Amino acid sequence: MPDDNEMNLLGILFVFLVIAPNYLVAEESDMQLVDSFFIDNTEVTVGKFKKFAAETGIVTKAEKTGGGFVFADGWEQKVGWNWRNPFGTIANKDEPAVHITYDEASKYCEWLGKRLPMDQEWTLAAYTEKRLKANGLFKYNNTYSYPLGNKPIGANCLNDCGRSVAINYSELLDRGIGHARVGKTKAGINGLFDMGANVWEWVNIDNDDYKGTRGGSWWYGAHKMHRDSPVALKPRETAAVYIGFRCVKDR
Template sequence: MKKFDILPILFGVVLSIIAGYFMLRSSAANSNPPSTQSTIATASTIPTIQIGNVLWDQTEMTIADVKTFAVATSFISQAEKNGGGLTYEGGFVKKPGWSWKTPYGVPAKDQEPAVHLNVKEAESVCRYFGKRLPTDAEWTSAAFVEQRNQAPTGYIKGQRYPYPGGTTPMVSHCLSGCGDYKGLAPAGALNRGTGHVLAGSTKRGVNGLYDMGGNVWEWTTTERSGGFITRGASWWYGPERQQESDVESKSGDIAVVYIGFRCIADSAKDK
């Protein structure tokens, strides 16, 4: 009888076992769905309302949500890197220690609007929450044209209003001629006005949005005159600057005490 060498047989069996083991591991790995951690946006604390095919944040971006963004991304704003953001005192002046965290150089409340952020920083914050900045056309449509099917008393669907608050600017916070609100800036911090109020602490205006007029200017992505259009005016100005005909633009790299922003998202049916 011919003798067989058992070693090659055993070697082949071992190789087969090893190959089978790695095939099973590969199959198991492929059966699991890939991680979606990087594609799922973090939830914002700001309530939204649908206007047409767009979900709008009802208030301006808050310090609370920027804190969430900053912790997750190790974000340091340009104003912080520069030693402070800007205010206007016969010209733009840098204020040491003024930033989105401390808009007037002192600790701020989480529900204050986030200011001292340039347009690219604002876009990054919105993107983190799965949103974006509006265009000027989107902003003006939401601010001045009532689009709710069941608009509350005082508003009529399809009507274009002179102010983001409706027929008058009284729901808003501005320098004078608006509602009875007092800003949060410490005494002596500003040479004009009282600063912003908490986001959402005024009254709702057209389409149920807060502070589309007054409080702080809001960035849009629409370019104009070498900068980006800002809308809605702020506590620095009277109600006349809240109107649709008032088109202001600022350099995209400016970070100033009276410019904030609001995020929007395309609704699922529009994607």
């Protein structure tokens, strides 16, 4: 008899399937294959992080300590600003989850059987086209200056990126407008959204105290999303209004 099946007395074969809960399944339809790994098409959203928080009971550092940070005349803590209320007001479910530390982001990815990208993985996905068919916009194995090609137009940055599609939080900020909902800017290399600007994204580097962030954000001009811009190091416990993340999964 089959090891994983059962038969009833009439000889009818029954097959029992164990279905994993949705939150344990890394949906590859929401990811893009880049060489030996899959990467999320978009930054992790408030809606997705909310499911994680409900299931695990996690309370983030920004929630525990009264609020996340923004840089003005130095780092300033903003009371009540966290992933639920990134600018002090309730977020839409499709906004990027921000005010998330490196370790909180890592736990989210692990919850889905994924992980945070290594720096070299992130940069490969951001700047080098790995799709054999890229709709004629990009050429296979070509490396570009920006995640959108040779120009930054279409990203959500402070300047040099063209018309902004950001949610206007400018009344709450000393600089910039704020982030855009995920998937609303122009798709770039490998079909990915917001690898340049919108929010910084955590990446793994070989350092215990500091971790990397890539892509720049709405707070910066296009220079921070250029291929030659170095990885920006931040203490791993940083929870700020313009730092989010996306996950990867080994093939």
